Amino acid sequence: MTKVTIATWNVNSIRARLPRLIPWLKSRNPDIVCLQETKVVDELFPKEPIEELYYNIATFGQKTYNGVAILSKGPMEDITKGFPGDDENEQKRAIAVRTMGFHVLDLYVVNGKEVGSDKYNYKLMWLKKLREYVKNEFDLEKERVVLTGDFNITFDDLDVYDPKAWEGKILCSKKEREALKELINLGLTDAFRQLHGNEEGQYTWWDFRTRAFQRGNRGLRIDHFLLSHPAMEVCTKVWIDREAREGEKPSDHAPVLAEFEV
DNA sequence: ATGGTAGACGCTCTA
Numbered sequence A: 001m002t003k004v005t006i007a008t009w010n011v012n013s014i015r016a017r018l019p020r021l022i023p024w025l026k027s028r029n030p031d032i033v034c035l036q037e038t039k040v041v042d043e044l045f046p047k048e049p050i051e052e053l054y055y056n057i058a059t060f061g062q063k064t065y066n067g068v069a070i071l072s073k074g075p076m077e078d079i080t081k082g083f084p085g086d087d088e089n090e091q092k093r094a095i096a097v098r099t100m101g102f103h104v105l106d107l108y109v110v111n112g113k114e115v116g117s118d119k120y121n122y123k124l125m126w127l128k129k130l131r132e133y134v135k136n137e138f139d140l141e142k143e144r145v146v147l148t149g150d151f152n153i154t155f156d157d158l159d160v161y162d163p164k165a166w167e168g169k170i171l172c173s174k175k176e177r178e179a180l181k182e183l184i185n186l187g188l189t190d191a192f193r194q195l196h197g198n199e200e201g202q203y204t205w206w207d208f209r210t211r212a213f214q215r216g217n218r219g220l221r222i223d224h225f226l227l228s229h230p231a232m233e234v235c236t237k238v239w240i241d242r243e244a245r246e247g248e249k250p251s252d253h254a255p256v257l258a259e260f261e262v
Numbered sequence B: 001a002t003g004g005t006a007g008a009c010g011c012t013c014t015a
Helices: A014-028 A118-137 A174-184 A191-196 A229-233
Strands: A003-010 A032-036 A056-060 A068-072 A076-081 A094-099 A102-108 A145-150 A188-190 A223-228 A235-240 A256-261
Touching: A003 A014, A003 A102, A003 A145, A003 A223, A032 A145, A056 A076, A056 A094, A068 A094, A068 A102, A118 A174, A145 A229, A145 A256, A174 A188, A188 A191, A191 A223, A191 A235, A223 A229, A223 A235, A223 A256, A229 A235
Parallel strands: A003 A032, A032 A102, A102 A145
Antiparallel strands: A003 A256, A032 A068, A056 A068, A076 A094, A094 A102, A145 A223, A188 A223, A235 A256
């Protein structure tokens, strides 16, 4: 048996977060890392300091906004960027690779701004495209498939610090939760909830604007590991690395790490 | 009815 650790982290700019990312990679030493909101074109992605830690890197970035990247200690095959049929102007929010015995999809789901807005409708449309893509391109019954990243959706009120304040709001609205449920219903499991039961207060994102972390864990759980059955079967642990949200210049998200015995 | 912070960019947008 060997252990494979897969991590996800919305870094909110790879270049701004490098002083936090590099020491974190050294201390946690994950085998595979899915990054979101890299906010940089591929040519300017700071590859060298990450390659020095023996990672291969696949990037799918754009200027200023969005952007995803996968780091892996193993070789990466079948690198797929975006969804089938996307044109080059489409927002850069999805990248998939086959590495170390897993199909890994790194996702930065649309935020949606406000329920009912154009961005909200784009979010729901994007989630529909994601579902079709996963349904058509991956064998969830037979393969170890890992969908991870910033989903910008809570599953239910257990994932919310103040459910009353967030009721029906963006990240918590009925339509978003239904879209996430429809994705799950393809044959995926919310690995964190599967292994942690109804544990409360487990969040992955805290709003900078309201100083939600410092003011007492006022967060949401929106960064997820959605696993196919063969992946869930070998998953032994999922945990949120709150330490990375503390200290100088953190991202607004904490990393989430999943461990597999394969 | 919409502040607060953070990041990239270039005096504004996105989260």
